[in-house]
Amino acid sequence: xxxxxxxxxxxxxxxxxxxxxxxxxxxxxxxxxxxxxxxxxxxxxxxxxxxxxxxxxxxxxxxxxxxxxxxxxxxxxxxxxxxxxxxxxxxxxxxxxxxxxxxxxxxxxxxxxxxxxxxxxxxxxxxxxxxxxxxxxxxxxxxxxxxxxxxxxxxxxxxxxxxxxxxxxxxxxxxxxxxxxxxxxxxxxxxxxxxxxxxxxxxxxxxxxxxxxxxxxxxxxxxxxxxxxxxxxxxxxxxxxxxxxxx
Numbered sequence: 397x398x399x400x401x402x403x404x405x406x407x408x409x410x411x412x413x414x415x416x417x418x419x420x421x422x423x424x425x426x427x428x429x430x431x432x433x434x435x436x437x438x439x440x441x442x443x444x445x446x447x448x449x450x451x452x453x454x455x456x457x458x459x460x461x462x463x464x465x466x467x468x469x470x471x472x473x474x475x476x477x478x479x480x481x482x483x484x485x486x487x488x489x490x491x492x493x494x495x496x497x498x499x500x501x502x503x504x505x506x507x508x509x510x511x512x513x514x515x516x517x518x519x520x521x522x523x524x525x526x527x528x529x530x531x532x533x534x535x536x537x538x539x540x541x542x543x544x545x546x547x548x549x550x551x552x553x554x555x556x557x558x559x560x561x562x563x564x565x566x567x568x569x570x571x572x573x574x575x576x577x578x579x580x581x582x583x584x585x586x587x588x589x590x591x592x593x594x595x596x597x598x599x600x601x602x603x604x605x606x607x608x609x610x611x612x613x614x615x616x617x618x619x620x621x622x623x624x625x626x627x628x629x630x631x632x633x634x635x636x637x638x639x640x641x642x643x
Contacts, residue, residue: 404423404473405472405507407469408468408469410463410468414461414467415462415463416461417460419458421456421473423455423473423475423479424479424482426450426452426523427453428449428451428469429445429446429447432463432466434451434462434463434464435462435602438459438460440538441537441539443488443537444488446601446641447605448491448641449491449535450491450495451489453486454482454484455479464602470499470503474520474524478517481524486536488535492526495527498523498526537595537598538591539553542579544571545569552595556595557615557617596617597632600629610626610637
């Protein structure tokens with residue numbers, strides 16, 4: 397291992413919103429919230445981090461973070477060798493009962509007790525194995541790299557209810573529609589329509605975490621029908637907006 401323990405655990409409580417500028421770590425970082433919401437930005441995309449999910453930042457991956465309201469949670473910095481089975485790019489993992497049990501045990505151990513390091517190391521190894529083998533639901537919004545497409549994507553990510561279609565955006569950024577369509581899909585892996593729906597749903601998660609009513613959220617992110625919003629949300633996340641944060 398690169399240091400005495402394969403991982404270092406911190407419990408984090410912040411009473412006010414925070415903005416953290418771009419930075420990176422030599423270690424990988426697993427982190428989760430018990431309350432609050434974070435947005436994680438990397439050069440390749442944006443991740444939503446709601447309570448009940450575990451975020452992952454790979455070693456030496458540049459990232460920035462913004463929290464909304466008070467937050468409380470934990471972060472686990474893992475030696476790059478111990479984290480080799482985890483993705484090379486950032487991810488957000490769903491929490492299974494086994495993962496939750498491992499996290500509960502890790503956070504209950506006395507961090508200052510050196511005699512517990514072997515046990516901590518074994519628990520971290522099982523946690524990494526379980527996350528690496530599990531499903532990886534998408535709370536990720538990939539961002540394009542072309543500067544003109546970045547400007548368009550940033551505007552839509554911040555306000556996904558903007559009504560302009562692809563033709564209007566092509567005119568606005570000075571790019572032929574066919575070129576926009578081709579480059580956007582090549583750089584994000586999604587069509588413009590798929591990406592726009594993803595942006596709306598991730599913005600919806602952000603608003604739901606702030607206790608906004610479902611009807612207000614649907615309208616804010618650009619759906620004219622609340623039932624259409626609920627159905628799109630359920631298909632993407634496997635549960636309705638009202639039940640998203642349960643458990």
